[in-house]
Amino acid sequence: MKTDKIFSTQPVKGTSDWLPEELKIRHYIFSVWRGICERYGFEEYLTPMLENAEIYRAKSGEDVGQKELMIFVDQGGRELALRPEMTPSVTRLISKVYATRPKPIRFFSIANFIRNEKPQRGRNREFWQLNCDIFGSTAPAADWEILRLALDIMLAFNPPEGSFILGLNDRRLLDGLLDLADLKESELRIKVIRILDKYSKLKKPDFIEMMQKAGAPDGAIDICLKFMSSSSVVELLDRLPALKDNIGLKAINDAIEALKLTRHDSYVKFRPDVIRGFDYYDGLVFEIFDCHPDNQRALFGGGRYNGLAGLFGAQSFPAIGFAPGDETTKLFLESWGLLDRLKTALNETAFLPLLDKDMETQTQILAHKLRQAGVNLEAGLEPLKVGKALEYANKRGFAKMIIFGADEQARGIYKVKNLLTGVEEESSLNNLSLKK
Amino acid sequence: MKTDKIFSTQPVKGTSDWLPEELKIRHYIFSVWRGICERYGFEEYLTPMLENAEIYRAKSGEDVGQKELMIFVDQGGRELALRPEMTPSVTRLISKVYATRPKPIRFFSIANFIRNEKPQRGRNREFWQLNCDIFGSTAPAADWEILRLALDIMLAFNPPEGSFILGLNDRRLLDGLLDLADLKESELRIKVIRILDKYSKLKKPDFIEMMQKAGAPDGAIDICLKFMSSSSVVELLDRLPALKDNIGLKAINDAIEALKLTRHDSYVKFRPDVIRGFDYYDGLVFEIFDCHPDNQRALFGGGRYNGLAGLFGAQSFPAIGFAPGDETTKLFLESWGLLDRLKTALNETAFLPLLDKDMETQTQILAHKLRQAGVNLEAGLEPLKVGKALEYANKRGFAKMIIFGADEQARGIYKVKNLLTGVEEESSLNNLSLKK
Numbered sequence: 036m037k038t039d040k041i042f043s044t045q046p047v048k049g050t051s052d053w054l055p056e057e058l059k060i061r062h063y064i065f066s067v068w069r070g071i072c073e074r075y076g077f078e079e080y081l082t083p084m085l086e087n088a089e090i091y092r093a094k095s096g097e098d099v100g101q102k103e104l105m106i107f108v109d110q111g112g113r114e115l116a117l118r119p120e121m122t123p124s125v126t127r128l129i130s131k132v133y134a135t136r137p138k139p140i141r142f143f144s145i146a147n148f149i150r151n152e153k154p155q156r157g158r159n160r161e162f163w164q165l166n167c168d169i170f171g172s173t174a175p176a177a178d179w180e181i182l183r184l185a186l187d188i189m190l191a192f193n194p195p196e197g198s199f200i201l202g203l204n205d206r207r208l209l210d211g212l213l214d215l216a217d218l219k220e221s222e223l224r225i226k227v228i229r230i231l232d233k234y235s236k237l238k239k240p241d242f243i244e245m246m247q248k249a250g251a252p253d254g255a256i257d258i259c260l261k262f263m264s265s266s267s268v269v270e271l272l273d274r275l276p277a278l279k280d281n282i283g284l285k286a287i288n289d290a291i292e293a294l295k296l297t298r299h300d301s302y303v304k305f306r307p308d309v310i311r312g313f314d315y316y317d318g319l320v321f322e323i324f325d326c327h328p329d330n331q332r333a334l335f336g337g338g339r340y341n342g343l344a345g346l347f348g349a350q351s352f353p354a355i356g357f358a359p360g361d362e363t364t365k366l367f368l369e370s371w372g373l374l375d376r377l378k379t380a381l382n383e384t385a386f387l388p389l390l391d392k393d394m395e396t397q398t399q400i401l402a403h404k405l406r407q408a409g410v411n412l413e414a415g416l417e418p419l420k421v422g423k424a425l426e427y428a429n430k431r432g433f434a435k436m437i438i439f440g441a442d443e444q445a446r447g448i449y450k451v452k453n454l455l456t457g458v459e460e461e462s463s464l465n466n467l468s469l470k471k
Numbered sequence: 472m473k474t475d476k477i478f479s480t481q482p483v484k485g486t487s488d489w490l491p492e493e494l495k496i497r498h499y500i501f502s503v504w505r506g507i508c509e510r511y512g513f514e515e516y517l518t519p520m521l522e523n524a525e526i527y528r529a530k531s532g533e534d535v536g537q538k539e540l541m542i543f544v545d546q547g548g549r550e551l552a553l554r555p556e557m558t559p560s561v562t563r564l565i566s567k568v569y570a571t572r573p574k575p576i577r578f579f580s581i582a583n584f585i586r587n588e589k590p591q592r593g594r595n596r597e598f599w600q601l602n603c604d605i606f607g608s609t610a611p612a613a614d615w616e617i618l619r620l621a622l623d624i625m626l627a628f629n630p631p632e633g634s635f636i637l638g639l640n641d642r643r644l645l646d647g648l649l650d651l652a653d654l655k656e657s658e659l660r661i662k663v664i665r666i667l668d669k670y671s672k673l674k675k676p677d678f679i680e681m682m683q684k685a686g687a688p689d690g691a692i693d694i695c696l697k698f699m700s701s702s703s704v705v706e707l708l709d710r711l712p713a714l715k716d717n718i719g720l721k722a723i724n725d726a727i728e729a730l731k732l733t734r735h736d737s738y739v740k741f742r743p744d745v746i747r748g749f750d751y752y753d754g755l756v757f758e759i760f761d762c763h764p765d766n767q768r769a770l771f772g773g774g775r776y777n778g779l780a781g782l783f784g785a786q787s788f789p790a791i792g793f794a795p796g797d798e799t800t801k802l803f804l805e806s807w808g809l810l811d812r813l814k815t816a817l818n819e820t821a822f823l824p825l826l827d828k829d830m831e832t833q834t835q836i837l838a839h840k841l842r843q844a845g846v847n848l849e850a851g852l853e854p855l856k857v858g859k860a861l862e863y864a865n866k867r868g869f870a871k872m873i874i875f876g877a878d879e880q881a882r883g884i885y886k887v888k889n890l891l892t893g894v895e896e897e898s899s900l901n902n903l904s905l906k907k
Contacts, residue, residue, distance in 0.1 A: 040525070040529070041782070041783065041784035042523065042525060042526050042529070042563070042782055042783055042784075043523070043563075043783070044563050044564075044566045044567035044783045044784075045567070046518065046519050046522070046563075047519060047521045047522060047523060047549075047551055048547075048549075050519030050520075050521055051519065052516070052517075052518050052519070052564050052567070053516060053517040053518075054516055054564075054568065055514035055515055055516055055578075058515050058516055058517055061517075062515075073820070073847050074842050074846075074847050074848070075842070075847075075848070075849070075850075076820045076822075076847060076848055076849025076850070078491035079491055079494050079498075080488070080489055080490055080491055080494055081488075081489040081494055081497075082482065082488050082489075083482050083483060083486030083487065083488070083597045084486075084520065084553075084583060084585070084597060085483045085486055085585065085596070085597065086482070086483060087478065087479070087483060089476070089478060090478050093476070093478070102546075105543050105545075105551075106543060107541050107542060107543040109541070109587055110538075110587055110589075111484075113483075115483055115541075117520075117553070127478070127479075127480050127482075128480075128488050128490075130480045131480035131481070131488070132490065137863055137866045137867055139852060141849065142491075147520060147583075149520070149521065151545055151546055153546075160521070161519045161520060161521065172852050172853070174852040174853050176825075176831070176835070176850075176852040176853070177852050179835070180850070180852070183839070187842075293835065296832055296835050296836050296839070297835065297836065297839040346477070346478055347477065347478050347479070347480045348477035348478075348480075384509070384512045386512075389612075395612070396732055399612070399615070399729065399732050399733065400732050400733065403619070403732070403733040406510050406511070406623075410510075411509050411510050411511075411512060412510070412511070412512055413511070413512025413577065414511075414512070414616065416575060416608050416610040416612040416613050416616065417608070417610050417612070427573055430573045431573055
């Protein structure tokens with residue numbers, strides 16, 4: 036045992052310690068997520084942080100399911116992996132209970148994940164995610180509910196008007212586009228989808244070059260360009276009228292109409308460049324974008340994936356969901372100044388210093404009685420003069436300090452000092468509720 | 472990619488899926504833990520689930536820090552481990568910030584841990600733990616606060632009288648015992664401490680045999696037996712009066728006196744067999760025991776450990792703390808029937824079925840308005856007749872169902888049906904708060 040070595044006090048690269056000041060912010064985000072999910076009747080679940088590695092290898096794609104997977108072998112020789120995402124786990128869980136639970140199943144979870152990837156802004160090795168899904172309904176109303184839920188989660192943070200937008204698309208519309216462009220061969224289609232996914236990050240000549248290299252004829256590239264540069268459904272149909280009866284386009288229009296009913300439509304826009312890389316999406320797809328000039332990025336996304344359950348041999352079931360992360364959400368809130376109030380808020384815990392060693396017994400009793408009356412209270416352990424106690428209380432950011440010395444004890448009272456205003460109020464020792 | 476294989480829907484052995492019914496119980500436990508910690512002014516922190524493996528190898532002892540450690544190598548060749556306990560991580564964290572934060576530091580966390588051990592009743596591979604510690608105070612009042620906090624955490628679950636007991640001991644009293652027994656050689660002392668730790672699980676002849684084998688003389692064994700079989704401090708001093716001035720015994724007596732002030736003393740008892748195996752304890756130690764005949768076991772324990780910080784090269788700081796686990800707490804609550812009310816509680820989410828396809832638009836609007844008014848509400852996605860809707864609502868355990876069909880719409884009302892009493896009340900569509 037190398038007990039003589041001195042170890043670093045820093046956390047593992049790509050992970051973070053959360054001191055109370057930071058955890059307060061994360062808990063605020065989590066509580067907003069949880070509150071809105073429960074507002075929609077979603078039920079919270081949790082799966083273990085370990086899964087058999089094979090389920091990620093089979094489903095999570097090359098990066099998440101292979102190189103970024105953290106694997107170890109247990110005492111029984113099994114390969115276990117830390118969960119890098121929730122979809123395979125929740126699909127396993129739903130497969131187990133699907134037959135016996137009333138449908139649809141509305142589930143959410145808030146959990147930590149690990150990816151063995153290079154840390155970068157907005158992406159940590161350990162991160163937390165909300166996962167919301169509806170299983171067992173193909174109704175368009177399920178799509179609309181998921182869109183409203185995603186928007187209400189954003190709105191619950193009280194962001195300013197125009198600070199974010201939900202970009203909406205549909206994989207069936209993309210299929211229609213590929214049909215229209217006469218791209219029939221399935222490997223070519225997959226390649227083209229991947230290039231379309233990168234459209235907004237590419238310059239036009241680079242996009243064209245990539246499409247050509249992939250083997251797309253010029254006519255097809257032209258059609259794809261017309262599609263990708265459309266800024267509205269009207270413009271799209273003006274350019275490519277043959278898509279008019281596409282079922283995906285109808286789903287987009289229906290969703291926007293439905294969102295009008297609840298005044299969510301001003302946050303939603305058709306976006307041809309929202310593709311969502313994963314192969315399993317097969318209907319509506321969406322992404323929420325931060326519109327802040329310093330933080331222009333997709334915050335999170337989601338969509339419909341109706342065919343994952345086969346992996347666990349269960350009855351197939353439809354699914355639609357999305358998953359925002361803690362770090363990108365925090366960056367959004369910071370870019371719009373939405374955490375300022377939380378960061379400067381005073382500590383609502385009251386502070387009861389021990390002002391006199393002889394008062395130790397009485398101070399312990401008062402502390403206990405106040406706690407029993409529901410007051411959150413930090414009690415001093417060692418004697419402190421009032422001045423030092425005030426200094427400590429200010430350093431800790433307390434809103435209130437309780438003054439209880441020999442004099443107060445003799446008079447059967449304690450004082451509550453508001454540390455913001457300096458005002459002191461007296462309370463009888465028989466009256467143990469602290470006023471706001 | 473082995474996409475054709477069918478995978479098991481079961482979680483990895485020794486881990487559990489928490490469906491909403493189960494997560495509700497865990498969240499109840501966590502919220503009690505969190506609430507009482509905050510009542511005492513403790514602040515919540517969180518560390519990453521990964522640490523450099525070496526810190527556990529150095530500190531966590533043979534089982535937890537070696538065989539049970541789950542280790543893997545990251546892309547940079549570093550050995551990382553899943554945290555099997557919090558003490559090394561929080562010691563690292565405190566070492567990092569000790570110099571700059573006001574003291575004492577009262578910290579707690581609620582986090583998941585992994586040990587690669589054989590699963591057994593009350594011990595899972597993945598488990599959750601509350602960790603509470605006070606850093607930076609050697610005041611006896613810190614010990615008393617930790618004991619009160621541990622007891623109030625138990626009492627917050629409303630257990631019946633006599634359902635648990637806190638056994639109190641002190642490592643300095645054990646040192647006094649070994650001195651009195653004239654066991655001076657340090658390796659022998661460690662061996663004897665380990666045998667004393669097993670005392671309550673051993674028959675007397677086996678205990679004597681183990682002590683003899685370890686090399687303890689008969690006189691020493693006799694003194695240890697007198698100590699271990701004492702059921703009170705009075706009995707102990709009657710048998711071994713030489714321990715009268717022991718500093719550890721004084722700390723035990725002072726703690727019991729202090730706990731009298733807040734009427735916590737009836738839950739506390741001197742227990743000579745509370746040893747706490749870990750080498751780092753050096754003052755008060757305690758364990759809380761379930762007194763239920765079906766579940767007689769230590770629920771959790773803690774104590775004072777004043778010398779761990781050296782590991783991170785920081786200024787040394789005193790510490791005292793404890794750590795209850797989710798699984799043992801749940802077994803305690805179950806053995807005393809304290810979860811029954813929670814398990815049978817109705818779902819407070821309201822259910823608004825879609826009673827008529829033609830009402831879809833109006834139902835979506837009503838759902839949204841009720842949610843905006845603060846009602847947690849599950850809305851039906853597909854049309855259901857009232858009878859089927861009631862069936863579903865009962866299956867889901869809802870307390871309330873909202874009835875809103877064409878008739879109600881025409882009258883400008885909706886009905887709220889209490890599913891327990893069957894009583895229906897009407898509300899105007901302009902009045903959107905659901906009565907309790």
